[in-house]
Amino acid sequence: MRDFRRVADAVAGQITAGKLKAGQQLPTQRAFARRHGIAESTAGRVYGELARRGLVVGEVGRGTFVRAAPPAASPALAEPSDARVDLELNYPVVAGQSELLGTGLARLARPDVLAAALRPVGAAGTAAARAAVAALLGRSGWEPDPGCVLFAGNGRQAIAAALATLVPAGGRLGVEAFTYPVVKALAGRLGVTLVPVDCDAAGLVPDALRSAHRAAPLSAVYLQPTLHNPLGVTMPADRRAELAQALRELDLVAVEDAIWSFLRPDAPPPLAAYAPERVVHADSLSKRLAPGLTTGFAVSPPGLTDRLAAGLRSGAWTATGYALEAATGWLTDGTAETIAAAKRADAAERQRIAADALRGFTLRTDPRAYFCWWELPDPWRADTFVAAAARRGIAVTPAASFAVLPHRTPSALRLGLASPPPPLLRRTLTALAALARTDPDDAAPD
Numbered sequence: 001m002r003d004f005r006r007v008a009d010a011v012a013g014q015i016t017a018g019k020l021k022a023g024q025q026l027p028t029q030r031a032f033a034r035r036h037g038i039a040e041s042t043a044g045r046v047y048g049e050l051a052r053r054g055l056v057v058g059e060v061g062r063g064t065f066v067r068a069a070p071p072a073a074s075p076a077l078a079e080p081s082d083a084r085v086d087l088e089l090n091y092p093v094v095a096g097q098s099e100l101l102g103t104g105l106a107r108l109a110r111p112d113v114l115a116a117a118l119r120p121v122g123a124a125g126t127a128a129a130r131a132a133v134a135a136l137l138g139r140s141g142w143e144p145d146p147g148c149v150l151f152a153g154n155g156r157q158a159i160a161a162a163l164a165t166l167v168p169a170g171g172r173l174g175v176e177a178f179t180y181p182v183v184k185a186l187a188g189r190l191g192v193t194l195v196p197v198d199c200d201a202a203g204l205v206p207d208a209l210r211s212a213h214r215a216a217p218l219s220a221v222y223l224q225p226t227l228h229n230p231l232g233v234t235m236p237a238d239r240r241a242e243l244a245q246a247l248r249e250l251d252l253v254a255v256e257d258a259i260w261s262f263l264r265p266d267a268p269p270p271l272a273a274y275a276p277e278r279v280v281h282a283d284s285l286s287k288r289l290a291p292g293l294t295t296g297f298a299v300s301p302p303g304l305t306d307r308l309a310a311g312l313r314s315g316a317w318t319a320t321g322y323a324l325e326a327a328t329g330w331l332t333d334g335t336a337e338t339i340a341a342a343k344r345a346d347a348a349e350r351q352r353i354a355a356d357a358l359r360g361f362t363l364r365t366d367p368r369a370y371f372c373w374w375e376l377p378d379p380w381r382a383d384t385f386v387a388a389a390a391r392r393g394i395a396v397t398p399a400a401s402f403a404v405l406p407h408r409t410p411s412a413l414r415l416g417l418a419s420p421p422p423p424l425l426r427r428t429l430t431a432l433a434a435l436a437r438t439d440p441d442d443a444a445p446d
Contacts (some may be wrong), residue, residue, distance in 0.1 A: 004045040005035060008053075015055050015066055026056065026064045028058065031076065048095035052421065058099045085428045088395045090370055090416035092289050094342040101290065104329045108322070117325035123309040123318045125151040125297075132331040133297050137283065139265075142273030144281070144299045150309055150311055151324060152296035155259050155284030156182050157317035162255045162280045162298060165311035167192045171219035176204055178402040180257065183222055196404040197221070203235035205291060206246040213250050220253050226267045227260040230373050230402050230414035232366040237268035243426075244274035253301065256442065258283040262340045263347055263368045277301045280308065285327055287370075288340050295319050295327040344368065350417040350425060357429035361436065370418040373399075376411045377436055384440050385413065392435065394428055 014020045026047070027035065033043040047064055050056040060066045108114055124130070130146040140337050152158040159182070167173050175183065177196040183436060187194050195218060198208035204223050224240035225235040235243075247254055256271045256279050272279040284296035296319070300308045312318050330336045351367045356399055358374065365372035382398040390395050399412040422427060 002008050002048060004038075004042050007038065007042070007077070008046045008049040011050060012053065012055055012278065020066050022066050025287040028063065044096070046269075048099070051098070052095040054393075058102065085394045085424065086419045087416045087428065090287075090398050090418045091368055092287065092343050092346060092418035094339065094346050097290065097339055097342070100335050101293075104333060104335050104399065105326055107329060108326060113325070116323045119321050121319065121321045121324055123150045123152075123312040125149070125319060125324050126328070128332075129324050129328045132328050134299075136331055136336070137281070137299065138209045139269060141269035142276075144272075144301070148300045148302055148305050149299050150300055150312060151319040152284075152298065152303065152312055152317045153319055153323070154286055154294050155257075157315070158282040158284065158296040158298040159183065159222070159255060159257060160186050161218070161308060161311040161315055161317050162282060163187075163192065164190060164315060165304070165308050166220035166255070166280075168219065172216060174209060174218045174221040174252075175404060176223055176228065177404055177408070178228075178399070179222065179404055179416075180224070180229060181401045184404070192219075194404050199233070201233070202239040203233050204239075204243060206239075206242045209243070209252075211249065211254070216248075218252060220255060222255045222257065223271075224257045225271050226258060226264050226440050227366060227369050229260060230371060230397075230399075231323070231364055232369045232371070232373065234264055234267050234366065235271075239272050240268055240274050244271065247275050247278040248275075253278055253280065253304065255280045255282060259287055259345065260369065262288050263344055263370070264366070265344075271298060277303065280304065285330075285336065288309060288336060288343070289330060291329075293323055293326060295323050296421070334432055336400055343370075347417070349422060353422060353426050354415065354429055355416055357426055361433065370416065372415050372417065374413045376413065378411075380411060380436060380440055381415075382409070382411045382413060385411075385436070388435055388440070389432060391433060394432065396432070 026032065029043040029047060030040055033040040047056065051058060053066060056064050057067055108117055129151065130149040133149045134144045134146040152161060163173065163186055167190065172193045172195050173187060174195050174197045178197050184194065195212050197212050198205050205223060209221065225240060227234055254271060258270055258281060261267060261270070270281055272281040278301060278387040280301065281299040284294055298308065347368055349368045351365065351369065354372055361377065362375040363372050376382060382400065386396055386398050397414040400406055400409045402414065403409040417425060
């Protein structure tokens with residue numbers, strides 16, 4: 001069988017040479033397969049590879065076309081540049097993703113389906129959506145009650161509604177010492193004080209939570225038990241059980257952020273499985289699928305569902321009917337799992353690239369995550385390194401963005417691995433490694 005990359009290289013050469021013109025339609029995958037003597041599935045991979053390279057674009061119901069404009073050129077990386085390689089934002093996209101999602105959207109063009117999708121929906125969404133999300137999240141040891149599933153426009157809105165519901169203005173929210181930057185911003189707007197709780201290699205320490213609560217009562221806890229961002233820690237089952245017991249003892253509710261958990265289907269059941277009456281489980285489709293048309297959701301403890309629904313409504317954080325209908329289709333027809341599986345493989349490949357390019361440096365990560373935590377070598381400081389990387393056209397996130405206590409911030413970076421294509425990611429990380437081996441004074445601007 002011919003390797004699909006060689007076939008893609010040949011078509012790419014025709015595009016570069018101008019033999020295939022901008023806007024020209026390519027043959028159907030079946031016709032392409034016949035013409036080149038390859039399997040139709042191989043033809044699909046060729047088209048996906050061409051799309052990943054930015055050479056073609058698929059249009060639902062019309063076909064695949066040569067792009068009208070070439071993708072933006074990559075920066076050279078070795079010298080200062082105005083171009084930007086983004087290792088800050090972390091939205092994974094895999095080959096063929098748009099085609100799969102587009103196929104699912106086609107059914108929404110039916111007038112009856114579209115009419116239903118354009119009706120307003122409340123925080124509870126639809127029965128079909130609740131059942132689809134419960135099935136998505138369910139696993140051995142946990143079967144979410146569809147009646148406790150609520151919907152938001154995205155995961156951040158689900159988290160914001162949960163925090164606004166649980167923590168009054170002036171209240172205290174327990175968090176891991178390094179936490180999601182959006183939660184830091186939300187706390188500032190809601191008038192909430194963040195209280196860092198000590199963590200170890202297994203995650204948040206239950207006794208540290210007890211101590212923080214005894215010092216001054218907490219209103220709730222926010223944490224990321226699976227694939228903690230930025231440290232990559234996944235809490236083991238025994239720690240989750242201990243933490244669930246601490247929540248009961250302290251009469252606290254936790255907001256469990258599970259946004260990245262789809263990358264670790266082998267992880268223990270979520271914290272909500274150990275204390276369903278004490279945990280709001282928040283997740284979304286933005287990382288699993290795509291950020292532009294997404295849906296967030298939260299599984300609420302039974303006694304909190306009405307309050308959380310009111311919080312979603314009061315913040316105007318409920319999902320739109322169109323996005324909810326699209327998401328329900330992708331969840332039920334297998335599209336969501338197909339894309340999630342592809343992203344798991346993609347994340348693993350990118351981790352291998354990072355491990356190779358940054359060999360010899362101190363990294364904290366999980367080999368299945370889309371990010372890693374890089375402890376910079378002396379004498380580099382994070383702020384100096386961020387500035388030096390920016391002059392080379394590379395955007396990275398300093399540890400201070402995640403730290404609750406700024407004076408306890410190490411010289412470290414969070415590297416988002418999802419955005420650049422793999423070859424560009426390798427060149428970018430190699431350039432960062434070379435920069436880290438220089439003296440900060442040598443990298444200073446002229």
